[in-house]
Each structure stands twice: as structure tokens, then as C-alpha cells.
Amino acid sequence: MTFSARDVIMAKRDRARLSDEQIDWVVAAYTRGDVADEQMSALAMAILLNGMDAAEIARWTQAMIDSGEVLEFGDIGRPLVDKHSTGGVGDKITLPLAPLVAACGAAVPQLSGRGLGHTGGTLDKLESIRGWRASLSLEEITAQLAEVGAVICATTPTLAPADRKLYALRDVTGTVEAIPLIASSIMSKKIAEGTSGLVLDVKVGSGAFMKTAETARELAETMVALGGAHGLATTALLTDMTVPLGRAIGNALEVEESVEVLRGGGPADVVELTVALAREMLALAKIDIDPAAVLASGEAYAVWERMIAAQGGDPSAPLPVATHVEELVADRSGHASFDALSVGVAAWRLGAGRARKEDAVQAGAGVRLLVDHGAPVEAGQPLLELHTDTPDAVAGARALLTETVSDAPPAQRSLLLDTIR
Numbered sequence: 001m002t003f004s005a006r007d008v009i010m011a012k013r014d015r016a017r018l019s020d021e022q023i024d025w026v027v028a029a030y031t032r033g034d035v036a037d038e039q040m041s042a043l044a045m046a047i048l049l050n051g052m053d054a055a056e057i058a059r060w061t062q063a064m065i066d067s068g069e070v071l072e073f074g075d076i077g078r079p080l081v082d083k084h085s086t087g088g089v090g091d092k093i094t095l096p097l098a099p100l101v102a103a104c105g106a107a108v109p110q111l112s113g114r115g116l117g118h119t120g121g122t123l124d125k126l127e128s129i130r131g132w133r134a135s136l137s138l139e140e141i142t143a144q145l146a147e148v149g150a151v152i153c154a155t156t157p158t159l160a161p162a163d164r165k166l167y168a169l170r171d172v173t174g175t176v177e178a179i180p181l182i183a184s185s186i187m188s189k190k191i192a193e194g195t196s197g198l199v200l201d202v203k204v205g206s207g208a209f210m211k212t213a214e215t216a217r218e219l220a221e222t223m224v225a226l227g228g229a230h231g232l233a234t235t236a237l238l239t240d241m242t243v244p245l246g247r248a249i250g251n252a253l254e255v256e257e258s259v260e261v262l263r264g265g266g267p268a269d270v271v272e273l274t275v276a277l278a279r280e281m282l283a284l285a286k287i288d289i290d291p292a293a294v295l296a297s298g299e300a301y302a303v304w305e306r307m308i309a310a311q312g313g314d315p316s317a318p319l320p321v322a323t324h325v326e327e328l329v330a331d332r333s334g335h336a337s338f339d340a341l342s343v344g345v346a347a348w349r350l351g352a353g354r355a356r357k358e359d360a361v362q363a364g365a366g367v368r369l370l371v372d373h374g375a376p377v378e379a380g381q382p383l384l385e386l387h388t389d390t391p392d393a394v395a396g397a398r399a400l401l402t403e404t405v406s407d408a409p410p411a412q413r414s415l416l417l418d419t420i421r
Contacts, residue, residue, distance in 0.1 A: 207340025250366015
């Protein structure tokens with residue numbers, strides 16, 4: 001059945017419910033180029049303003065899945081379970097999490113993306129490791145899952161191509177925040193990956209896309225329902241992103257911190273969230289093992305080394321370092337105060353992120369926190385380091401970090417806010 005793009009746009013503009021046939025047609029027609037970018041832009045804005053009901057979102061997600069292929073890994077001898085984060089500042093959790101869950105007996109096919117704006121990308125981080133490659137064939141992914149138990153790589157070209165096209169459009173048309181489009185974007189790819197379980201890390205706070213607990217909960221509940229509707233057991237954790245995760249923000253800096261965690265150290269909040277997500281993933285995989293004990297044993301680090309080597313990387317090679325490092329010191333005595341968004345944008349300005357998808361990133365650029373958020377500090381005490389290969393960028397980063405000391409201790413915060421099943 002053929003529809004008119006104009007009629008579909010006008011229906012959603014006028015708050016009508018789109019039919020299954022309208023949704024199937026418009027997603028397929030846009031994917032093959034029969035619906036123009038400006039028409040899909042108008043429809044995306046109508047969806048942002050007027051929303052979709054649960055049935056519409058489920059059908060839109062299925063249409064995105066149907067635009068490509070569902071991955072088939074076959075029997076690799078382990079239960080398959082995956083994780084997705086909605087993105088934050090210092091969010092390197094995938095790096096220690098995938099080998100940890102693999103060390104516990106599951107298989108983790110972690111198809112990841114690159115950073116855009118103030119949130120870092122997992123592939124950008126791993127590409128700071130000498131020789132590591134992001135692009136793998138389905139055969140390579142399957143073999144690595146069977147042999148190592150974990151793979152972190154780029155999405156295959158055949159996986160939900162409608163999402164790849166629509167995501168780029170949303171980014172330039174101010175419609176990224178539309179919950180039906182966020183949920184269907186994430187879940188179409190995860191469902192098409194063919195795993196049996198999915199754990200979502202839905203960030204909330206200044207450094208997240210979802211700034212309030214209410215919108216984060218709505219997104220989490222929408223995605224959990226989508227998973228259930230498509231036969232994918234899904235759990236979501238709401239986690240705090242008002243301050244950066246850990247002390248390292250930037251590609252190679254975050255790899256270094258992830259290795260510290262895998263070796264039994266690292267910041268307490270990174271360890272806490274890694275273990276919490278691992279527990280949920282193992283529960284979906286029906287594996288009764290304590291991930292905290294496995295992490296402390298060093299077994300996960302051994303899996304990390306095999307995972308990196310399997311993708312051509314040298315896990316023992318020194319990581320890139322920035323050519324220019326400056327300290328920022330406390331302007332008065334008080335308590336260290338680090339806002340996630342300010343720190344994330346500062347790292348982006350230093351070269352750790354990109355403004356456009358085609359931009360390059362600096363492997364060694366970023367911000368290193370020298371004290372914990374809320375710690376007492378004295379005037380003149382170093383608070384953080386700014387790392388970059390472009391010294392002219394330091395002034396712009398410093399301009400964002402003028403409020404790094406508070407007079408009173410910050411309010412107590414919980415990293416784990418809620419669980420939605």
C-alpha cells in the first residue's frame with residue numbers, strides 16, 4: 001500500500017494515531033529514499049511535539065528492525081546478553097563490563113557507537129589502543145563470542161539501516177529528545193542483535209540527555225515495554241549523571257581508568273556501577289555468580305587482554321598522551337564541585353569529542369579529576385588537569401570550569417536511583 005508523506009505528516013501534526021500500515025510505509029520509503037529528508041524532519045518534529053502511544057512506538061521499532069537484517073549468531077555455547085547506556089560524561093562502563101560478564105560465563109555482543117558532543121563514544125575510546133579495529137564481519141563477531149565471550153565493535157551495516165539514516169537527521173533538526181524516537185532507535189538495534197537479554201543504563205542529570213528523573217523514567221519504561229513486546233527480556237537501571245563517572249574523561253584516559261578497574265582498583269563509583277550492571281546481566285542470563293568476586297580475582301582482566309588482542313589491538317602498548325597538560329587549581333577553600341555537563345563540554349573543547357560525525361578526535365585529550373566530587377580542598381590546591389594537543393583550546397575549557405569549588409559540601413547522592421523491570 002502506498003501513502004502520501006504529506007498525509008502521514010499531517011496526521012501526526014493533528015495528533016492522530018498513525019496506523020501500522022502508515023508506519024511501515026513511511027519508514028521503508030524513507031530508508032530507500034522515496035521520502036525526502038525535509039519530510040521526515042517534519043514528521044520527527046510532529047512526533048516530538050505530539051508523541052506516540054505504546055502500540056505506535058512498538059510498530060515504529062519493528063519497521064526499523066525490518067529495514068535490515070536480524071543478526072544470527074547460532075549456538076556459541078553461552079547465553080547472550082547485552083547492555084546499552086544512554087550516554088554520559090566519563091561513562092567508560094562498557095569497557096570493564098563486557099569482559100567481566102564474559103568472565104562470569106555469558107557472551108556479550110556489544111555493538112557500540114562513536115561520541116558526538118559532550119558524551120564520549122566507546123569506539124573512540126578503544127581506538128586509542130594501538131592496532132585495535134572497530135569494524136568486524138558477522139563471522140568475526142560470532143567467532144570471537146565463542147572463543148573470548150566478549151566483543152565490542154561497530155554496528156554492522158545491515159543492522160537497522162533506517163535508524164542510521166534517521167539518527168543523523170534527528171541530530172541536525174532538534175528532535176533528538178523525542179522519547180518515541182530515542183526508544184525505537186536504541187531498541188531496534190538491540191532487538192536486531194539477536195540477544196536474549198538486555199540491561200539498559202538510563203542516565204539522568206546535567207550530563208545526560210534526560211535531565212529529569214521523570215523523563216528518564218518514561219524513557220526507561222518505554223524501552224523495557226518495547227523489549228517485552230519483542231520477546232527480549234529487558235531491565236533498566238536509572239543512574240545519576242549529575243557529576244562525571246570516575247576521574248577520567250577522554251578517550252585514552254578512560255581506557256587507562258577501565259584497566260585499573262579490571263585490575264582490582266579504580267574509582268569506587270565506576271566499580272559500583274560496573275558490578276551493578278553485571279549482576280543484572282547475569283540474572284537475565286540465569287548465571288548465579290558474584291561479579292564482584294570475579295572482578296577482584298583478575299579473571300576479567302585476562303578476558304580484556306584476549307578481547308583487545310582478538311581485534312588486532314596490543315593491550316600492553318602504552319596509550320597515547322596529550323602533548324599539553326595544564327592544571328586548574330582551587331580559587332578558594334571549600335569543597336570540590338564538578339558538574340557533569342561542564343566537565344564533558346570542557347573535554348570536548350579540548351579535543352576529546354566531535355561536533356560532526358566526520359570530525360577526528362584526539363586520543364589523549366580530556367580532563368582528569370585530581371580529587372573526588374565533594375572532597376574538602378584548600379585555595380591553590382590542584383583540582384583537575386586539562387589534556388590536549390591544541391593548547392589554544394585550553395582557554396575555552398577553563399571558561400566552563402569556573403565553578404569548581406562550593407562553600408558547603410554538596411548534597412549526598414546515590415549513583416543507583418531505581419530499577420525498572
